[in-house]
Amino acid sequence: MSSVRVECVVSSGFGIGESPVWDEKEGALLCVDIPGRRACRWSPGSGQLQAVPLDAPVSSVALRKSGGYVVTLGTRFAALNWKEQQVTTIAHVDKDKPNNRFNDGKVDPAGRYFAGTMAEEIRPAVLERNQGSLYTLCPDLSVVKHFDRVDISNGLDWSLDHKTFFYIDSLSYSVDAFDYDIQTGKIDNRRSVYKLEKEESIPDGMCIDTEGKLWVACYDGGRVIRLDPETGKRIQTVKLPVDKTTSCCFGGKDYSEMYVTSARDGMDKEWLSRQPQAGGIFKITGLGVKGIPPYAFAG
Numbered sequence: 001m002s003s004v005r006v007e008c009v010v011s012s013g014f015g016i017g018e019s020p021v022w023d024e025k026e027g028a029l030l031c032v033d034i035p036g037r038r039a040c041r042w043s044p045g046s047g048q049l050q051a052v053p054l055d056a057p058v059s060s061v062a063l064r065k066s067g068g069y070v071v072t073l074g075t076r077f078a079a080l081n082w083k084e085q086q087v088t089t090i091a092h093v094d095k096d097k098p099n100n101r102f103n104d105g106k107v108d109p110a111g112r113y114f115a116g117t118m119a120e121e122i123r124p125a126v127l128e129r130n131q132g133s134l135y136t137l138c139p140d141l142s143v144v145k146h147f148d149r150v151d152i153s154n155g156l157d158w159s160l161d162h163k164t165f166f167y168i169d170s171l172s173y174s175v176d177a178f179d180y181d182i183q184t185g186k187i188d189n190r191r192s193v194y195k196l197e198k199e200e201s202i203p204d205g206m207c208i209d210t211e212g213k214l215w216v217a218c219y220d221g222g223r224v225i226r227l228d229p230e231t232g233k234r235i236q237t238v239k240l241p242v243d244k245t246t247s248c249c250f251g252g253k254d255y256s257e258m259y260v261t262s263a264r265d266g267m268d269k270e271w272l273s274r275q276p277q278a279g280g281i282f283k284i285t286g287l288g289v290k291g292i293p294p295y296a297f298a299g
């Protein structure tokens with residue numbers, strides 16, 4: 001096995017860093033700081049971190065085919081014009097749930113933007129249960145609701161043949177799979193493919209690699225784990241120097257590097273002094289496996 005190296009590349013205190021996405025055109029990493037209400041773009045070349053301040057918790061960001069980005073902002077799907085720092089609301093969900101916000105989101109291989117909601121947390125992983133739902137923003141800008149009664153809607157991705165949708169509701173401590181119909185965007189036949197072990201703690205963000213294996217960031221577990229969704233077995237663990245690892249994506253040259261976001265919210269002084277890099281962004285190299293380019297929203 002190649003030698004795995006973990007490096008902190010951005011140390012500027014994300015409250016909850018989330019939704020890392022490689023923007024190949026810009027040669028930069030997109031991500032968000034949810035409570036910090038900012039969408040960020042980090043350029044490895046210059047080391048520069050740009051941020052666009054937003055008016056609500058921003059929980060995910062995605063590429064958009066027609067230019068710019070799309071984000072989930074509070075309980076809205078919105079377009080983000082980076083240059084003008086301008087946001088335009090596309091659709092509003094959970095209107096009857098003022099305490100809700102969107103959480104993780106990602107675009108499917110056909111250009112649909114999937115994202116789920118949750119109740120606002122009282123503290124990490126403590127919240128009113130069953131308040132969330134999973135939604136899709138379709139390219140025609142209509143919204144489809146797949147199901148409700150979600151606790152913390154989190155990581156999502158699709159199998160390489162587009163026939164399976166993988167999904168995490170964090171408080172189920174499970175990585176689930178659904179049959180996926182790429183023609184219609186419909187999901188069906190939910191089952192668990194992996195249950196987290198105690199020390200892995202809470203499953204959060206997730207991405208797939210070119211071998212069809214899943215990488216899951218473990219919140220409070222200080223690691224990313226690689227899972228084989230066919231066998232339901234964990235095949236690799238990479239530990240990080242912070243406990244609150246939140247999400248992961250591949251990026252960089254040929255998508256051969258992994259980027260991992262983390263959080264510092266919910267940590268006390270003593271905990272933070274032991275993990276000064278909490279809330280930073282990490283780069284993992286030497287994994288010996290690559291990722292696939294992110295899909296762009298087609299609407």
Ligand SMILES: O=C(O)[C@H](O)[C@@H](O)[C@H](O)[C@H](O)CO
Nearest residue numbers: 124125152170202204219246
């Ligand atoms: O990053 C997220 O997805 C949520 O917004 C966070 O709040 C944590 O994941 C959660 O606390 C752990 O379950």
Ligand SMILES: [Zn+2]
Nearest residue numbers: 104154204205
């Ligand atoms: Zn998350």
